[in-house]
Amino acid sequence: MFRSTGSGLLVARIAWASLLRRRTRTVLVVLMIAMSLWGLLFMQGLYEGMYEQMIDNAIRSGSGHLTIYAKGYRLEPDIKKLITNIEEVARFLAKDQRVASVVSRINQEALAATANYSRNAKVLGVELGAEQKHGRLADYLRQGELAFGPKARGAVVGSGLAKKLKISLGHKLVLSAQATDNEVSAIALKVRGIIKTNNLAIDDGAVFIDQAKAAEFLGIGAGVTQVCVILHSEEEMVPLQQALRQKFTDLEVFRWDELYPALMQSRVMMEGFSYVTYLLVFAVAALGIFGVILVSILERIREFGIMLAIGTEFALIRKIVLFESFIIGFLGYLSGSLLGGLTLNYFRVHGLDLTAFSEGLDAFGLDAIMYSIIKPDYFVTAFLAVLLATILSVIFPLRVLKKARPIEAITKL
Amino acid sequence: MMVAAIAWRNIRANKKRSIVTVALISLTTALLVYSSAFMDGSHNKMIQAAVEIYPGYLQITQRDFRDNPSYDNLILDTGALHRLVEKTAGVAAHGARFETFVLYAAREKAVGAMLTGIEPEPEKLLSRLHSSLVKGRYLTKDDTNALYMGVELAKRLKVDVGDTLSFIGNGADYSFAADRVEVVGLFKTGLFDFDGGATFLNKPYFDQMMASTDLATHYVVLPRQPAAVEELAAGLRQQLSRDYRAESWRQTMGGLVEAMEVDSIFGYITLGIIFIVIFFVIMIYTLLTVFSRIREIGILRAIGTTPGQVLAMLLGESMILSLLSVCLGGLIGGALAYYFYLNPMEFPSYEEQFKQYGLAVTSMPCAFEPLTILRDMAIMFLLSLLSGLYPIVKVNRYQPVEAMHHV
Known part of the structure; x- marks a missing residue:
């Protein structure tokens, strides 16, 4: 009859038949796995999407993947600490295949004032064309245009700052800041654009002005305070940082996660949080699978006893039980991944609109519309979790079966 | 059964x-x-x-100030407001503030920051400014050009207790205001933005320079029972003229x-x-x-x-x-x-x-x-x-x- 070398097909058919016999149960377990996977995938994709969005905003509008400062600038920002060999740096970066784009900036603290209000602000002297290519600034534009206008007398202002100063397009704005000669210098500008990047440092304080204008206003002869580099791939970040450090010993090179430690911490915390939730959910799910397998084995103890009595090896029975739980797990995994994948894809394209909470989200620097992301390794993790849960929940029932001496059970009623 | x-x-x-x-x-x-x-x-x-660090449980402001915080929307009679709040039940402390932004210039650096005129005595209860002192001393009601400053801002300006610095800003009458002040104390609340951008002067002295006597941007009230802040706000709203708004932290800190x-x-x-x-x-x-x-x-x-x-x-x-x-x-x-x-x-x-x-x-x-x-x-x-x-x-x-x- 059944030999332990019995074909896989036979095992599968027996397993399938026993699952069908207890249809409600099977459906419930499959549903349980599917629903928990659905929830977990949705959560993971949405939360990660949220943080990636924050990081992306910070990289595009702020630091780039790498930021280069003159020595000592980061700890004590001072416009006298300039990157003067900017052309050499630019040439070096232009040659490198890993670099996607480079921009240079002149940064200085300032007081931004209108006739009625004044607030502290940050002047950013930029080249708009390069910035547009670098961080796709136009995507962040809320009002007006990304241009400094004739004679470069225009400014593009962060949305939070604009709100505090009560300024809108066409209004006049006076910036006062300390120039390189330590004297306070002032400049009058017209607001031509308002941007909202959700990078709080930019939104709440930035005034973008033309770089040449900034140099003139602050009395800078040559040089910039910051060079930002965006790479094709985040993995190239560390090697390029090393290369730059070796080549330019008079400069300091930082990765985005060194400049925004809080963002990196959020990402790490998020991952840890996801894993704990996964663990918790699958520990409970395993308990559900365990209960069903245990009961179905105990119910069929006489059936197994007869199989053993007519010469079936225990290994085959083990295979059948394993296969049953595998089928349940796999069906749950398939439907859960399908549901989760479709849901994530929907929110990847359309986004989750949380505009009702926009003020609260602003406080965290989050976008009001959240886009989820989908990574292939979500489904790998999910598969491993399901597999582990099903295997673990079969081990104990199989031991119970072995100890129960099924052959003796035949005679019992 | x-x-x-x-x-x-x-x-x-x-x-x-x-x-x-x-x-x-x-x-x-x-x-x-x-x-x-x-x-x-x-x-x-x-x-x-x-x-508790600074905004306070209950703020009274001029009707339009929160939407449009300009000198056109100031509290014009702090004396009358003081008398009114004083006789209201359930109030533990209250005081006026005048907030403005100025540019500070120290020897090497110039930085924009908030400058607020406060009443040092009630402010001890209204906010954590007094308990956050880390160096020097807190303000007194007789202080003149004595400045109380956040530690992070002091670092940025490279000043310490005993140093003097100057500032320029706008007075309440839109006049140009400038003065030299001496740093007498540094505070650290732990709130980075606040420690890096807030400074305080004794209000009577501040008022002389800013032409803001009897004027305020905010009037802050501390309820005896923080949980009863909404009732207190409602009670004050009934007594206040229509020119003023009394709002609890739930509104002022909606974000x-x-x-x-x-x-x-x-x-x-x-x-x-x-x-x-x-x-x-x-x-x-x-x-x-x-x-x-x-x-x-x-x-x-x-x-x-x-x-x-x-x-x-x-x-x-x-x-x-x-x-x-x-x-x-x-x-x-x-x-x-x-x-x-x-x-x-x-x-x-x-x-x-x-x-x-x-x-x-x-x-x-x-x-x-x-x-x-x-x-x-x-x-x-x-x-x-x-x-x-x-x-x-x-x-x-x-x-x-x-x-x-x-x-």
């Missing part, structure tokens, strides 16, 4: 199932009770810190309150996912036990027990188990919440992250609200009853003979 007795007997007969169900539901209840206590507690703490709500929503989504699985597991376990007793149920029906009685018996079992588990879970979760309410958890390594979001806290206590705990227990009780419902109803649909022969 008989149903309850039978139900109890059945629970004891199926010990393993009962133990697993009780363990599962009580752990879930404990998890829910503890999680909501932790979320509420940490949110309250963050809001409390944010409110922060909303941020905490968003955080709670994400927390509940995560808990929801865990609950879905548990819901299914309870349903599966109920199904397994109910069907393992299907012959017994068939026989009961055959000897004349009505479907209603069987339903009552099974529901009774489910109810007893749920009630037991929920009480146990509520006790465990409540005990945990109470412990962490007394001994808040510390998160020193996340200080940096919290600061970035303007939250000056490193320890997070749980809230201990018996009502919330009861609410969570009720939710779990309903959930576990609901999850058992389907198998119970399903088994009752069988005809007695079918049930007896069920394999």
Whole structure:
């Protein structure tokens, strides 16, 4: 009859038949796995999407993947600490295949004032064309245009700052800041654009002005305070940082996660949080699978006893039980991944609109519309979790079966 | 009563199932009770810190000031406001503030910052400015050009206690205002933006320079009972003229309150996912036990027990188990919440992250609200009853003979 070398097909058919016999149960377990996977995938994709969005905003509008400062600038920002060999740096970066784009900036603290209000602000002297290519600034534009206008007398202002100063397009704005000669210098500008990047440092304080204008206003002869580099791939970040450090010993090179430690911490915390939730959910799910397998084995103890009595090896029975739980797990995994994948894809394209909470989200620097992301390794993790849960929940029932001496059970009623 | 007795007997007969169900539901209840206590507690703490450091529980401003904070919308008669608030019941302290922004110039650096004229004595109670002193001294009501400054700002300007610096800004009459002041004290609240951008002067002196005598941007009121702030605000609104608004921190710090709500929503989504699985597991376990007793149920029906009685018996079992588990879970979760309410958890390594979001806290206590705990227990009780419902109803649909022969 059944030999332990019995074909896989036979095992599968027996397993399938026993699952069908207890249809409600099977459906419930499959549903349980599917629903928990659905929830977990949705959560993971949405939360990660949220943080990636924050990081992306910070990289595009702020630091780039790498930021280069003159020595000592980061700890004590001072416009006298300039990157003067900017052309050499630019040439070096232009040659490198890993670099996607480079921009240079002149940064200085300032007081931004209108006739009625004044607030502290940050002047950013930029080249708009390069910035547009670098961080796709136009995507962040809320009002007006990304241009400094004739004679470069225009400014593009962060949305939070604009709100505090009560300024809108066409209004006049006076910036006062300390120039390189330590004297306070002032400049009058017209607001031509308002941007909202959700990078709080930019939104709440930035005034973008033309770089040449900034140099003139602050009395800078040559040089910039910051060079930002965006790479094709985040993995190239560390090697390029090393290369730059070796080549330019008079400069300091930082990765985005060194400049925004809080963002990196959020990402790490998020991952840890996801894993704990996964663990918790699958520990409970395993308990559900365990209960069903245990009961179905105990119910069929006489059936197994007869199989053993007519010469079936225990290994085959083990295979059948394993296969049953595998089928349940796999069906749950398939439907859960399908549901989760479709849901994530929907929110990847359309986004989750949380505009009702926009003020609260602003406080965290989050976008009001959240886009989820989908990574292939979500489904790998999910598969491993399901597999582990099903295997673990079969081990104990199989031991119970072995100890129960099924052959003796035949005679019992 | 008989149903309850039978139900109890059945629970004891199926010990393993009962133990697993009780363990599962009580752990879930404990998890829910503890999680909501932790979320509420940490949110309250963050809001409390944010409110108490500077903004205060209750602010009175000119009607349009919050929408349009300009010198055109000032409180024009602080003396009258002072007299009015003074005779209001339930007020612990109150004082006027005049906020403006100026550019400071020290020897090497120029930095823009907030300059506020405060009444040093009441301000000791209204905010944490006085208790956040780290070097030098706090302001007194007779001070002249003595400046009280955040430590981070002092670092940026490279000044210390005893140094002088000058500032330029706009007076209340839009005149140009400039003066030299001496740093007398440094404070550190832990709120990075605030420590890096706020400075204070004694208001009488400030008023001479800024032409702001009897004027204010904000009038801050500390209620005797922080929890009764809404009632106090409502009471003040009735007495104040229509030119003024009295608002509690719930309105003045709406963004922060909303941020905490968003955080709670994400927390509940995560808990929801865990609950879905548990819901299914309870349903599966109920199904397994109910069907393992299907012959017994068939026989009961055959000897004349009505479907209603069987339903009552099974529901009774489910109810007893749920009630037991929920009480146990509520006790465990409540005990945990109470412990962490007394001994808040510390998160020193996340200080940096919290600061970035303007939250000056490193320890997070749980809230201990018996009502919330009861609410969570009720939710779990309903959930576990609901999850058992389907198998119970399903088994009752069988005809007695079918049930007896069920394999």
